[in-house]
Amino acid sequence: MPKTSQAAGLHRASLDKLHDLDAALELMYYGWRGMTLEADDYLARQGLSRPHHRILYVVARRPDIAIGALIEILGISKQALNRPLNLLLERKLLTSKRSPEQHRSKLLRLTVAGQRIEQKASDHERKVMRAAFDRAGVSGAAAWMAVMEAIADNN
Numbered sequence: 714m715p716k717t718s719q720a721a722g723l724h725r726a727s728l729d730k731l732h733d734l735d736a737a738l739e740l741m742y743y744g745w746r747g748m749t750l751e752a753d754d755y756l757a758r759q760g761l762s763r764p765h766h767r768i769l770y771v772v773a774r775r776p777d778i779a780i781g782a783l784i785e786i787l788g789i790s791k792q793a794l795n796r797p798l799n800l801l802l803e804r805k806l807l808t809s810k811r812s813p814e815q816h817r818s819k820l821l822r823l824t825v826a827g828q829r830i831e832q833k834a835s836d837h838e839r840k841v842m843r844a845a846f847d848r849a850g851v852s853g854a855a856a857w858m859a860v861m862e863a864i865a866d867n868n
Contacts, residue, residue: 770834773823778821
């Protein structure tokens with residue numbers, strides 16, 4: 714029977730390692746799950762999920778972003794964006810207006826309700842990240858940032 718440990722209340726199995734980087738991959742998976750667990754529970758209570766939060770997160774940081782730019786930042790297709798974006802617009806968490814410069818382009822902005830949901834979901838994630846960085850110390854946090862930047866550069 715595999716050995717298990719509890720990390721932030723999550724079941725984390727000790728899986729067989731088939732490659733020297735498997736432990737790092739597992740920590741990435743479990744770390745992501747641990748960071749997003751409370752946020753995802755909160756979002757689910759709002760009738761939303763991770764894709765909705767990703768959209769809200771980007772729009773909060775780029776008010777009046779064009780849909781095409783949002784697709785590029787998220788790295789998803791127009792079809793993948795369509796359903797979650799429409800729900801956010803229907804629920805009045807986002808507004809959409811035509812660009813004055815390019816009439817074919819729509820610009821997105823968070824409503825007050827959208828700001829509240831984005832902030833609360835992101836606060837859950839920031840809380841987990843802050844605790845992890847405090848535990849790892851300044852050098853550990855800096856090392857983590859360097860590794861994540863290197864991985865993100867693969868985009």
